[in-house]
Amino acid sequence: MISAYVHPYSNILNMETDCRLIMPDIDDAGDPIPCIYLCHGGSGDEDAWLFLGNAAALADRYRTAFCLVNARDSLFADMAHGFRFTTFIGNELPEIMRRLFPRLSRERKDTFICGLSNGGYGALLIGLSHPEVFAAIGAFSAGDKADAVPKPAVPGEMDPRIRVFGQMDIKDTPMSIRHLAGTLAESPGPKPRIYHACGGKDPWLDLNIMVRNCFESISLPDYDYRYDQMDEYGHEWPFWNEELVRFLDYLGLGQDRET
Numbered sequence: 001m002i003s004a005y006v007h008p009y010s011n012i013l014n015m016e017t018d019c020r021l022i023m024p025d026i027d028d029a030g031d032p033i034p035c036i037y038l039c040h041g042g043s044g045d046e047d048a049w050l051f052l053g054n055a056a057a058l059a060d061r062y063r064t065a066f067c068l069v070n071a072r073d074s075l076f077a078d079m080a081h082g083f084r085f086t087t088f089i090g091n092e093l094p095e096i097m098r099r100l101f102p103r104l105s106r107e108r109k110d111t112f113i114c115g116l117s118n119g120g121y122g123a124l125l126i127g128l129s130h131p132e133v134f135a136a137i138g139a140f141s142a143g144d145k146a147d148a149v150p151k152p153a154v155p156g157e158m159d160p161r162i163r164v165f166g167q168m169d170i171k172d173t174p175m176s177i178r179h180l181a182g183t184l185a186e187s188p189g190p191k192p193r194i195y196h197a198c199g200g201k202d203p204w205l206d207l208n209i210m211v212r213n214c215f216e217s218i219s220l221p222d223y224d225y226r227y228d229q230m231d232e233y234g235h236e237w238p239f240w241n242e243e244l245v246r247f248l249d250y251l252g253l254g255q256d257r258e259t
Contacts, residue, residue: 032104035104075125125175201233
């Protein structure tokens with residue numbers, strides 16, 4: 001495993017950004033390397049999947065690269081009052097990483113996005129918004145923010161939900177996973193495969209069930225949707241680490257795959 005800290009400039013964000021790339025230690029100059037863009041949770045950053053997660057241990061085993069992104073407290077959205085992280089990660093970041101690391105595959109079939117908690121919502125938001133870029137989405141402990149109860153605002157600070165979404169109800173907008181999934185299912189073009197998982201003891205299990213019901217109500221071939229629930233786990237790293245392995249197996253990485 002090889003880890004590199006990257007601090008590129010983003011034209012979309014109009015600032016320098018932080019991310020890490022974990023590369024498999026491959027000596028041969030064989031096929032291009034698949035890449036999974038990993039999204040952190042609400043209190044995390046680009047180091048979370050490296051120091052708390054198991055991405056570093058899996059890179060060599062699955063011959064896969066992981067790009068650990070940092071979207072701050074944006075929920076990975078194009079914020080109403082802030083930065084456009086959906087557009088940055090969906091459009092600009094893959095091109096930046098491929099330019100800096102030419103071994104990374106430029107093919108959609110080798111490009112994936114995955115996240116936990118807020119980052120699971122972010123992975124669904126970005127992947128469904130850019131189906132031409134990402135072949136599959138992994139979403140762990142990931143509900144739809146359109147269904148979530150807003151957290152109390154901190155006195156003297158802008159309400160975090162208003163900062164991200166503005167004043168509107170997002171249930172019938174592209175910020176809602178259920179709305180986005182239904183709209184994309186009715187449109188032509190590629191659809192990302194979706195692997196969705198939640199712990200049975202997760203306090204937000206109900207939000208995950210609502211997302212599950214949405215995808216299962218859509219024709220399954222559209223998204224090749226799979227849901228996994230491990231009843232012994234809550235909202236915790238042991239669960240997310242186990243599910244990352246299951247997501248990699250779901251993708252067929254580390255073995256011969258059909259193109």
